[in-house]
Amino acid sequence: MPGEFDLIDRIRARAGRRPDVVLGIGDDAAVLRVPPGHDLVVTSDTLVAGVHFPAETSAADLGWKALAVNLSDLAAMAATPAWCTLALTLPDADAGFVDAFLDGFLELADELGVSLVGGDTTGGPLSITVTAHGLVPAGEALRRDGARAGDEVWVTGTLGDAAGALAQWRAGGPFSAKLRYRLDRPTPRVAAGQALRGLATAGIDLSDGLAADLGHVLRASGVGARIDLGRLPTSRTLADHFDEARRWPLQLSGGDDYELCFTAPASAAFAIEQALAACGVSATVVGQVQAGAGLAFMTPEGEDYAPAQAGFQHFQGVH
Amino acid sequence: MPGEFDLIDRIRARAGRRPDVVLGIGDDAAVLRVPPGHDLVVTSDTLVAGVHFPAETSAADLGWKALAVNLSDLAAMAATPAWCTLALTLPDADAGFVDAFLDGFLELADELGVSLVGGDTTGGPLSITVTAHGLVPAGEALRRDGARAGDEVWVTGTLGDAAGALAQWRAGGPFSAKLRYRLDRPTPRVAAGQALRGLATAGIDLSDGLAADLGHVLRASGVGARIDLGRLPTSRTLADHFDEARRWPLQLSGGDDYELCFTAPASAAFAIEQALAACGVSATVVGQVQAGAGLAFMTPEGEDYAPAQAGFQHFQGVH
Numbered sequence: 001m002p003g004e005f006d007l008i009d010r011i012r013a014r015a016g017r018r019p020d021v022v023l024g025i026g027d028d029a030a031v032l033r034v035p036p037g038h039d040l041v042v043t044s045d046t047l048v049a050g051v052h053f054p055a056e057t058s059a060a061d062l063g064w065k066a067l068a069v070n071l072s073d074l075a076a077m078a079a080t081p082a083w084c085t086l087a088l089t090l091p092d093a094d095a096g097f098v099d100a101f102l103d104g105f106l107e108l109a110d111e112l113g114v115s116l117v118g119g120d121t122t123g124g125p126l127s128i129t130v131t132a133h134g135l136v137p138a139g140e141a142l143r144r145d146g147a148r149a150g151d152e153v154w155v156t157g158t159l160g161d162a163a164g165a166l167a168q169w170r171a172g173g174p175f176s177a178k179l180r181y182r183l184d185r186p187t188p189r190v191a192a193g194q195a196l197r198g199l200a201t202a203g204i205d206l207s208d209g210l211a212a213d214l215g216h217v218l219r220a221s222g223v224g225a226r227i228d229l230g231r232l233p234t235s236r237t238l239a240d241h242f243d244e245a246r247r248w249p250l251q252l253s254g255g256d257d258y259e260l261c262f263t264a265p266a267s268a269a270f271a272i273e274q275a276l277a278a279c280g281v282s283a284t285v286v287g288q289v290q291a292g293a294g295l296a297f298m299t300p301e302g303e304d305y306a307p308a309q310a311g312f313q314h315f316q317g318v319h
Numbered sequence: 320m321p322g323e324f325d326l327i328d329r330i331r332a333r334a335g336r337r338p339d340v341v342l343g344i345g346d347d348a349a350v351l352r353v354p355p356g357h358d359l360v361v362t363s364d365t366l367v368a369g370v371h372f373p374a375e376t377s378a379a380d381l382g383w384k385a386l387a388v389n390l391s392d393l394a395a396m397a398a399t400p401a402w403c404t405l406a407l408t409l410p411d412a413d414a415g416f417v418d419a420f421l422d423g424f425l426e427l428a429d430e431l432g433v434s435l436v437g438g439d440t441t442g443g444p445l446s447i448t449v450t451a452h453g454l455v456p457a458g459e460a461l462r463r464d465g466a467r468a469g470d471e472v473w474v475t476g477t478l479g480d481a482a483g484a485l486a487q488w489r490a491g492g493p494f495s496a497k498l499r500y501r502l503d504r505p506t507p508r509v510a511a512g513q514a515l516r517g518l519a520t521a522g523i524d525l526s527d528g529l530a531a532d533l534g535h536v537l538r539a540s541g542v543g544a545r546i547d548l549g550r551l552p553t554s555r556t557l558a559d560h561f562d563e564a565r566r567w568p569l570q571l572s573g574g575d576d577y578e579l580c581f582t583a584p585a586s587a588a589f590a591i592e593q594a595l596a597a598c599g600v601s602a603t604v605v606g607q608v609q610a611g612a613g614l615a616f617m618t619p620e621g622e623d624y625a626p627a628q629a630g631f632q633h634f635q636g637v638h
Contacts, residue, residue, distance in 0.1 A: 022358055022458075022460070023460065023462060026463075026539070027396070027462055027463050027464075027539075028362060028392040028393075028395040028396050028463070028522075028523055028524060029360045029361055029362035029392045029393060029395075029396045029398070029451075029453070029460075030360070030361045030362070031358050031359070031360055031396070031455070031460045032358065032359040032360075032361060033358055033359070033457070034353040034359055036355060039341055039350050039351065039352055040350070040351040040352070040353055040359065040452075041348045041349070041350055041351075042348055042349045042351060042402070042404060042436065042437060042450075042452070043347060043348035043349070043404075043437060044404040044405075044406045044437060044438045044439050044448070044450055045406070045439050046406045046408055046439045046441045046443075046448065047441075048408055048441050048442065048443035048444075049443075050443075051441060051442050051443050052441070073347040073348045074347075074348060076347040076348075077346070077347050077348045077350070079348070083361070085361060085362075085363040085450055086363075087363045087364070087365045087406075087448040087450075089365055089367055089446060117361065118361060118362060118363060119363045120363050120364050120365045120448070122365045122367050122370060122371070123367065123370050124365075124367035124368075124369075124370050124444065124446060125367075125443065125444040125446070127408060127443060127444070127446055129363070129365065129406040129439070129448035131361075131363055131404055131406075131450040132348075133361070134348070136350070138352070139341075141341070141342065141348075141350045143342060143346055144345075144346050144347070145346075203347075204347055205347060220345070220346075
């Protein structure tokens with residue numbers, strides 16, 4: 001059984017290295033060079049076994065997801081991902097698990113040009129904390145507090161697939177592999193986030209569900225919004241497995257979509273569609289920002305709709 | 320019982336904010352401004368209950384130590400601490416624990432001018448991952464790989480106090496409050512690290528014990544060293560509780576000192592003493608770097624001494 005330092009050597013041997021990494025894994029800390037005129041964007045997210053993912057999730061999927069949820073936060077800030085650290089707590093020093101975990105983690109890191117520059121391996125109940133670092137031209141980070149009354153509310157991709165997979169898993173099946181893939185291998189909308197610089201007024205990533213996450217934007221911006229449920233972008237697979245009444249709660253409160261939700265004036269709509277199409281990402285206007293507080297949902301029949309729960313709470317768990 | 324967002328609000332309300340924090344806690348990520356001509360230095364360390372600290376450690380001590388062990392890594396790089404993120408995994412959303420944890424965490428953060436800029440709170444077995452960010456003039460980070468044959472080996476402060484406290488705890492007492500304080504409230508040698516810029520050739524912080532940590536420096540530098548046990552700096556309290564035969568293993572392999580170990584040419588000795596005295600830190604030459612590999616220890620009688628174990632292994636645990 002390898003010990004802590006052997007695990008670090010395994011990780012170090014496989015970590016990529018950008019030219020702006022002055023010193024990577026293997027010293028007391030990493031040394032990184034931020035280019036002039038750029039701000040540093042930093043986020044940390046933890047995944048705990050049995051709370052954020054079913055315990056039987058594969059190590060490779062876990063590696064992918066642990067990085068993806070952090071890069072999704074950088075995407076929501078319109079930042080370009082650059083570096084990350086990995087704090088991996090494992091019940092035992094299992095080299096096979098670490099290798100498989102790195103398969104998924106580094107597949108995504110390599111795809112997006114992110115260098116793993118440091119971290120920690122410790123013994124304990126399975127848990128992963130990734131800290132991701134991105135760069136954005138100074139002053140151009142996309143924040144939550146810029147939404148204005150009259151702006152349109154957009155979301156990228158489709159909503160509810162990951163929550164659909166979790167609902168199927170909780171019910172004991174039958175399972176859709178397509179939905180499960182969206183749960184296990186979320187795609188952080190990194191290129192889309194960067195494309196929204198100068199176009200969107202506010203943005204957030206959808207980790208806890210549209211109702212909760214858009215709520216954060218509205219409170220930070222001091223405005224409200226109305227969402228038309230008939231406009232929620234829905235995958236064919238989700239529609240095949242869940243009718244409207246079962247789908248809306250998944251799409252509003254299910255979480256784990258890792259799509260972007262953003263606001264922009266109607267005058268920017270054409271430019272946004274062009275910019276996102278250029279990165280191969282679809283986006284849909286789902287509602288409008290309004291003066292005053294509150295977030296209202298309306299059915300296609302024009303009736304008010306109240307989401308069953310206000311977003312995923314991490315102290316609740318998936319088991 | 321407050322939920323996740325209430326805990327984040329509690330943390331946000333108390334986090335300090337340096338002028339170079341463009342955007343702190345409360346968005347998808349923090350936005351930070353690195354001054355021109357500086358490198359960014361990043362480290363992540365995890366503390367797990369029962370592995371890195373006795374389960375009955377007070378929340379305030381835990382908060383202090385979770386930050387201290389990370390700032391100690393920055394000190395070893397000669398970096399000036401600037402910002403940190405905190406990923407806190409708790410068995411339940413216990414506001415009293417979080418408040419006490421923040422008492423210790425922010426006491427140290429405020430003392431050293433570090434802003435808490437983000438993080439995550441999740442449910443799960445108690446564990447804390449801190450990522451600390453420091454700044455250093457470009458190219459001036461103190462690395463592990465610069466030690467040269469003929470350099471002197473230095474350590475700051477005294478060694479073995481924390482390991483002495485842990486040995487007393489494992490033996491069921493009697494306890495020394497002074498030793499326990501060194502275990503629970505380690506002082507990261509931040510000012511000393513910065514003072515060593517341009518003077519030391521290599522450096523590391525002593526988290527796993529002198530034998531293991533100096534070993535990392537020697538391997539990275541491609542050299543060996545000889546340490547004189549008679550020169551190990553020892554607190555009066557440790558000497559009162561442990562005779563030499565019981566003390567040396569604590570000082571060489573016990574870990575948790577969070578002092579700095581560094582190498583420097585003899586010609587720099589006077590300047591080093593002056594620079595460290597100016598920050599109120601004592602430092603002692605304990606041996607010499609030699610050509611060739613290997614780390615040898617010699618008793619005051621001139622006999623070879625072999626440390627019982629090669630450093631603290633985090634998969635071993637404290638319970």
